Amino acid sequence: xxFFVDTADVKEIRELNELGLVDGVTTNPSxxxxxxxxxxxxxxxxxxxxxxxxxxxVVATDYAQMMKEADVLSKIADNICIxxxxxxxxxxxxKALTSDGRxxxxxxxxxxNQALLAxxxxxxxxxxxxxxxxxxxxxxxxxxGEIRTIYDNYDFKTEILAASIRTVNHVKQAAMIGADxxxxxxxxxxxxxxxxLTDKGLESFLADWAKTGQTIA
Ligand code: G3P
Numbered sequence: 234x235x236f237f238v239d240t241a242d243v244k245e246i247r248e249l250n251e252l253g254l255v256d257g258v259t260t261n262p263s264x265x266x267x268x269x270x271x272x273x274x275x276x277x278x279x280x281x282x283x284x285x286x287x288x289x290x291v292v293a294t295d296y297a298q299m300m301k302e303a304d305v306l307s308k309i310a311d312n313i314c315i316x317x318x319x320x321x322x323x324x325x326x327x328k329a330l331t332s333d334g335r336x337x338x339x340x341x342x343x344x345x346n347q348a349l350l351a352x353x354x355x356x357x358x359x360x361x362x363x364x365x366x367x368x369x370x371x372x373x374x375x376x377x378g379e380i381r382t383i384y385d386n387y388d389f390k391t392e393i394l395a396a397s398i399r400t401v402n403h404v405k406q407a408a409m410i411g412a413d414x415x416x417x418x419x420x421x422x423x424x425x426x427x428x429x430l431t432d433k434g435l436e437s438f439l440a441d442w443a444k445t446g447q448t449i450a
Contacts, residue, residue: 234408237285237416239396241268243278245419250282257285259338259360259396259416261316262292273309280310288338288358290316291326299326307335314357316340319347324354331355338394345379352389358414362397363407373397374406381411401425 235256238249241264249255258279265272276289289309291302299322303315314336317323327337331354338358339351343366351359361380363373380393392413398404401424404415 234412235285235414236422237288237394237414238422239264239398239416239418241265241270241275241279242419243268243275243282246279247282249419249422254422255283255285257287257314257414257416258283259288259316259394261288261290261340273305276306276313277309280312283312285312286314286336286338286357287312288314288316288340290340291318294318294320294322296322296325299323300329303330303335314338316360319343319351324350327351327354327356331357340396343376345376345383348380348391348393349383352384352387352391356391358392358394360394360396360416363395363403364397364399366397367399374403374410377407377410377412401427 236254237257237259238246238255239259241260246258265275268275280287289306291299293299293302299317306315307313315330316338317326319339319341327339330337336357338360339356340360342348342359342361348359348361361376366373366376377395384391394414394416395407395412396416398415398417398421401421404417404425407415
Protein backbone atom coordinates (compact mmCIF):
# COMPACT_ATOMS: atom_id res chain seq x y z
CA UNK A 234 0.00 0.00 0.00
CA UNK A 235 1.36 3.40 -0.95
CA PHE A 236 1.05 6.21 1.57
CA PHE A 237 0.03 9.64 0.36
CA VAL A 238 -0.17 12.53 2.78
CA ASP A 239 -3.39 14.53 2.59
CA THR A 240 -2.18 18.04 3.30
CA ALA A 241 -0.72 21.21 1.79
CA ASP A 242 1.40 21.84 4.88
CA VAL A 243 4.89 22.02 3.41
CA LYS A 244 6.67 21.63 6.76
CA GLU A 245 4.76 18.43 7.55
CA ILE A 246 5.38 17.04 4.06
CA ARG A 247 9.10 17.76 4.33
CA GLU A 248 9.39 16.06 7.73
CA LEU A 249 7.39 12.98 6.75
CA ASN A 250 9.25 12.70 3.46
CA GLU A 251 12.58 12.70 5.32
CA LEU A 252 11.24 9.78 7.37
CA GLY A 253 10.68 7.91 4.10
CA LEU A 254 6.94 7.71 4.64
CA VAL A 255 5.63 9.69 1.68
CA ASP A 256 4.85 8.10 -1.68
CA GLY A 257 2.79 11.06 -2.83
CA VAL A 258 0.62 14.00 -1.75
CA THR A 259 -3.04 14.90 -2.19
CA THR A 260 -4.34 18.43 -1.88
CA ASN A 261 -7.77 19.95 -2.35
CA PRO A 262 -9.19 23.49 -2.25
CA SER A 263 -9.89 23.23 1.50
CA UNK A 264 -6.30 22.18 2.21
CA UNK A 265 -4.94 25.02 0.03
CA UNK A 266 -7.10 27.43 2.04
CA UNK A 267 -5.70 25.98 5.26
CA UNK A 268 -2.12 26.41 3.99
CA UNK A 269 -2.68 30.14 3.54
CA UNK A 270 -0.62 30.16 0.32
CA UNK A 271 -1.33 30.41 -3.40
CA UNK A 272 -2.14 27.13 -5.14
CA UNK A 273 0.69 27.47 -7.67
CA UNK A 274 3.36 28.42 -5.15
CA UNK A 275 2.38 25.85 -2.51
CA UNK A 276 1.94 23.06 -5.05
CA UNK A 277 5.27 23.86 -6.72
CA UNK A 278 7.05 23.68 -3.38
CA UNK A 279 5.40 20.33 -2.57
CA UNK A 280 6.33 18.93 -6.00
CA UNK A 281 9.96 19.83 -5.31
CA UNK A 282 9.94 17.87 -2.04
CA UNK A 283 8.35 14.57 -3.08
CA UNK A 284 9.15 12.37 -6.05
CA UNK A 285 5.68 10.79 -6.27
CA UNK A 286 2.43 12.19 -7.63
CA UNK A 287 1.04 15.41 -6.16
CA UNK A 288 -2.69 15.84 -6.72
CA UNK A 289 -3.82 19.38 -7.48
CA UNK A 290 -7.53 19.94 -7.93
CA VAL A 291 -9.34 21.92 -10.61
CA VAL A 292 -12.14 24.15 -9.34
CA ALA A 293 -14.06 24.65 -12.59
CA THR A 294 -17.24 22.64 -13.00
CA ASP A 295 -17.46 22.69 -16.80
CA TYR A 296 -15.27 20.63 -19.10
CA ALA A 297 -13.68 23.45 -21.12
CA GLN A 298 -12.62 25.43 -18.07
CA MET A 299 -11.42 22.26 -16.30
CA MET A 300 -9.12 21.58 -19.24
CA LYS A 301 -7.73 25.12 -19.09
CA GLU A 302 -7.09 24.81 -15.35
CA ALA A 303 -5.54 21.38 -15.88
CA ASP A 304 -3.10 22.93 -18.36
CA VAL A 305 -2.09 25.58 -15.82
CA LEU A 306 -1.66 22.99 -13.05
CA SER A 307 0.25 20.58 -15.33
CA LYS A 308 2.87 23.25 -15.97
CA ILE A 309 3.74 23.45 -12.25
CA ALA A 310 5.83 20.25 -12.29
CA ASP A 311 6.20 16.87 -13.97
CA ASN A 312 4.78 15.01 -10.96
CA ILE A 313 1.45 16.85 -10.92
CA CYS A 314 -1.63 14.63 -10.92
CA ILE A 315 -4.76 16.51 -11.98
CA UNK A 316 -7.67 16.03 -9.61
CA UNK A 317 -11.16 16.29 -11.10
CA UNK A 318 -14.55 15.85 -9.46
CA UNK A 319 -16.74 12.84 -10.12
CA UNK A 320 -19.20 14.58 -12.44
CA UNK A 321 -19.95 14.04 -16.12
CA UNK A 322 -17.71 16.97 -17.03
CA UNK A 323 -15.03 15.65 -14.68
CA UNK A 324 -15.16 12.23 -16.33
CA UNK A 325 -14.91 13.81 -19.78
CA UNK A 326 -11.87 15.78 -18.63
CA UNK A 327 -10.41 12.60 -17.10
CA LYS A 328 -10.73 10.78 -20.42
CA ALA A 329 -9.14 13.63 -22.37
CA LEU A 330 -6.30 14.18 -19.91
CA THR A 331 -5.37 10.52 -19.51
CA SER A 332 -5.54 10.02 -23.29
CA ASP A 333 -2.98 12.83 -23.41
CA GLY A 334 -0.73 10.87 -21.02
CA ARG A 335 -1.50 12.89 -17.90
CA UNK A 336 -2.15 11.41 -14.46
CA UNK A 337 -5.66 12.02 -13.14
CA UNK A 338 -7.17 11.50 -9.71
CA UNK A 339 -10.99 11.40 -9.78
CA UNK A 340 -12.19 12.68 -6.44
CA UNK A 341 -15.41 12.87 -4.42
CA UNK A 342 -16.32 9.22 -5.09
CA UNK A 343 -19.10 7.87 -2.89
CA UNK A 344 -20.40 4.87 -4.83
CA UNK A 345 -19.10 1.79 -6.63
CA ASN A 346 -20.85 2.84 -9.84
CA GLN A 347 -19.05 6.19 -9.75
CA ALA A 348 -15.77 4.30 -9.38
CA LEU A 349 -16.70 2.09 -12.35
CA LEU A 350 -17.27 5.20 -14.47
CA ALA A 351 -13.92 6.67 -13.41
CA UNK A 352 -12.08 3.47 -14.37
CA UNK A 353 -13.81 3.44 -17.75
CA UNK A 354 -12.66 7.06 -18.21
CA UNK A 355 -9.09 5.87 -17.70
CA UNK A 356 -8.51 7.42 -14.27
CA UNK A 357 -5.08 6.89 -12.75
CA UNK A 358 -6.58 7.05 -9.25
CA UNK A 359 -10.11 6.88 -7.86
CA UNK A 360 -10.64 8.55 -4.48
CA UNK A 361 -13.47 7.02 -2.45
CA UNK A 362 -14.06 9.11 0.71
CA UNK A 363 -14.25 6.62 3.58
CA UNK A 364 -14.73 9.06 6.48
CA UNK A 365 -17.44 11.08 4.79
CA UNK A 366 -19.40 7.90 4.01
CA UNK A 367 -19.04 6.85 7.66
CA UNK A 368 -20.33 10.32 8.60
CA UNK A 369 -23.72 9.60 7.04
CA UNK A 370 -24.07 6.27 8.85
CA UNK A 371 -22.89 3.93 6.08
CA UNK A 372 -19.75 1.80 6.37
CA UNK A 373 -17.18 3.55 4.16
CA UNK A 374 -15.02 0.45 4.13
CA UNK A 375 -17.73 -1.52 2.28
CA UNK A 376 -17.30 0.93 -0.57
CA UNK A 377 -13.57 0.14 -0.78
CA GLY A 378 -14.40 -3.58 -0.91
CA GLU A 379 -17.00 -3.12 -3.64
CA ILE A 380 -14.61 -1.11 -5.80
CA ARG A 381 -11.81 -3.66 -5.26
CA THR A 382 -14.12 -6.46 -6.44
CA ILE A 383 -15.29 -4.57 -9.52
CA TYR A 384 -11.81 -3.45 -10.55
CA ASP A 385 -10.46 -6.98 -10.12
CA ASN A 386 -13.39 -8.46 -12.09
CA TYR A 387 -12.43 -6.43 -15.12
CA ASP A 388 -8.71 -5.98 -14.49
CA PHE A 389 -9.01 -2.18 -14.39
CA LYS A 390 -5.63 -0.56 -13.78
CA THR A 391 -7.09 2.47 -11.94
CA GLU A 392 -5.59 2.56 -8.46
CA ILE A 393 -7.93 2.73 -5.47
CA LEU A 394 -6.82 5.70 -3.39
CA ALA A 395 -8.64 5.41 -0.06
CA ALA A 396 -9.32 9.02 0.97
CA SER A 397 -11.00 10.83 3.84
CA ILE A 398 -9.11 8.52 6.16
CA ARG A 399 -9.65 9.62 9.74
CA THR A 400 -8.23 6.79 11.88
CA VAL A 401 -5.42 4.26 11.96
CA ASN A 402 -8.10 1.59 11.81
CA HIS A 403 -9.24 2.98 8.45
CA VAL A 404 -5.67 2.48 7.20
CA LYS A 405 -5.50 -1.12 8.41
CA GLN A 406 -8.90 -2.06 7.00
CA ALA A 407 -8.25 -0.40 3.64
CA ALA A 408 -4.90 -2.22 3.42
CA MET A 409 -6.55 -5.55 4.27
CA ILE A 410 -9.12 -5.06 1.52
CA GLY A 411 -6.38 -4.17 -0.94
CA ALA A 412 -6.66 -0.43 -1.54
CA ASP A 413 -3.61 0.52 -3.60
CA UNK A 414 -3.05 3.82 -1.81
CA UNK A 415 -4.16 5.45 1.43
CA UNK A 416 -4.10 9.21 1.72
CA UNK A 417 -4.22 10.48 5.27
CA UNK A 418 -3.56 13.55 7.40
CA UNK A 419 -0.01 13.83 8.82
CA UNK A 420 -1.20 13.02 12.35
CA UNK A 421 -2.76 9.73 11.20
CA UNK A 422 0.39 8.77 9.32
CA UNK A 423 2.50 9.43 12.41
CA UNK A 424 0.03 7.54 14.63
CA UNK A 425 0.54 4.32 12.63
CA UNK A 426 3.81 3.70 14.49
CA UNK A 427 2.35 3.97 17.94
CA UNK A 428 1.84 1.01 20.27
CA UNK A 429 2.00 1.17 24.07
CA LEU A 430 3.86 -2.14 24.26
CA THR A 431 6.56 -0.79 21.93
CA ASP A 432 7.07 2.19 24.26
CA LYS A 433 7.01 -0.01 27.36
CA GLY A 434 9.38 -2.57 25.86
CA LEU A 435 11.84 0.07 24.73
CA GLU A 436 11.80 1.70 28.16
CA SER A 437 12.60 -1.60 29.85
CA PHE A 438 15.36 -2.54 27.37
CA LEU A 439 17.01 0.87 27.84
CA ALA A 440 16.79 0.62 31.62
CA ASP A 441 18.48 -2.81 31.58
CA TRP A 442 21.08 -1.60 29.10
CA ALA A 443 22.01 1.30 31.38
CA LYS A 444 22.65 -1.23 34.17
CA THR A 445 25.21 -3.09 32.00
CA GLY A 446 27.39 0.03 31.89
CA GLN A 447 28.25 -0.82 28.28
CA THR A 448 28.27 1.28 25.13
CA ILE A 449 28.08 0.22 21.51
CA ALA A 450 31.00 1.79 19.73
O1 G3P B 1 -8.46 14.94 0.04
C1 G3P B 1 -9.76 14.49 0.16
C2 G3P B 1 -10.12 13.82 1.46
O2 G3P B 1 -9.09 13.02 1.94
C3 G3P B 1 -10.78 14.71 2.45
O3 G3P B 1 -10.89 14.14 3.73
O4 G3P B 1 -11.38 14.36 6.15
O5 G3P B 1 -12.00 16.23 4.59
O6 G3P B 1 -13.26 14.09 4.57
P1 G3P B 1 -11.94 14.74 4.81
